[in-house]
Amino acid sequence: MKLKCVIVDDEPNAAKLLEDYINRVPFLELCGVFFDGEKALENMVYSNIDIIFLDINLPGLNGLELASIISTKTKIIFTTAYSQYAVESYEKNAADYLLKPIPFNRFLSSIIKVKDLIEQKDTSGKEIEDADQQEYFFIKTGYETVKIYFRDLKYIEGSREYIFLHTTQGKQMCYKRMKEMAERLPEQFVRVHHSFIVNINHISKVDSVQVFIQEDRIPIGTTYKEILGSIIKNRSI
Template sequence: MQENIRWINLCTKKEDSDVSISCLIVDDEPLAVQLLESHVAQVPFLSLAGCAYHAIEALTFLEKQPVDLIFLDINLPHLSGMQLKELLPIDQKVIFTTAYSDFAVESYDKNAVDYLLKPVTYERFLKAVLKVKKVEPTSKVNIHLDSIFVKSGKDFIRVRLNDILYIEGLKDYVVVVTSTERIITYKRLKDLEQSLPNQFSRVHLSYIVNHEKIYKVVDNQIVIGGAQIPLSEKYREGFLQKVYKELL
């Protein structure tokens, strides 16, 4: 228990207050709302924008004031939290709250950040919100992975990193392209970019390429596996710096 308290204190140190995450509590139980309000108040990087007691009130609030994160009760009157999630923007970050564990699998299928069982303890609450905290890395970490899992529909597909040619962004989806298949997954290119090792580079608003698969670079085109990937001005300098490091 003592280690848990020490861990919580370390995670809420003062410098975290520089990061601000606005949030909305949506719950029809006043006591549950009060508990979440208390938890939010104890986290320096959270800012409570408001509370709503049913789905329509939440939608009305969000039209006027979008937030970074929603604590969303599943068992709401008239329109459930699961149904409300379907009406929200695809990239809206949601942490579901409920008194029932039966919804856990469905909540993650809805691309929720986390799933909290009531009564929500502060320690569990903090672990959930730390997943949302936005920390911009000063440089990309060199991740030593041979393969990753890509979620496509209900399937989890293992893909070797060295088999990936490039990744194309399509709004809120990305297509992972190998020499043998194209895997579509529900994820933003920006989010995926941060989790890839240094052999991958963003070269365009819609493309990430695997350096080890590049055949040649011609003007503003990168040729990989028969495909021509555009190289935009925004990413050109950083990309060419990597190329020059391998130049004979």
């Protein structure tokens, strides 16, 4: 499942930078860009937004005022050039506070932190349910339809019009595009290369250029290196 997010910023260049950052992160889905608070509020009323990237100095309804109105289920990441609002922003239950200009590594650490907050267990000790996530899926391979458990799927290898599913039981081939497959995967799957998606639960070690899954070596693409590094760093002790 992807996390749905919106950008609220009256500076087009700042909004475009955030949009570019969001498009680089596989588990984020941009649902809207708004240049004033009223328009954002109007469009968010009937939407289940997970994260809002919210500027503070907005025309009309400012960011702090908007933060007081929107659903408490939406995680707020303030984005501003002014550090003096930091204390007040956390009084609005902000998940994070990013100072402009925002470097990508700071953006990435922030959204991984928020992602963990959203996924963490609730007070009853039960995990927050994802209605779209199942323990397994069925896929057609040749003349058969095969059941595959996500926990057994080590990594996916793409090759033009078809993909190879490498599992603990062996390898299956099916005619499906990587993009289509990626959209159906739960959060433990991370794209590390244009042609590879890995299950982080099966990673044994990582170096600067490849991921090791048992005896298999998966290359790390330049585009995905920073994202993978931040995910691993966030899970390190």
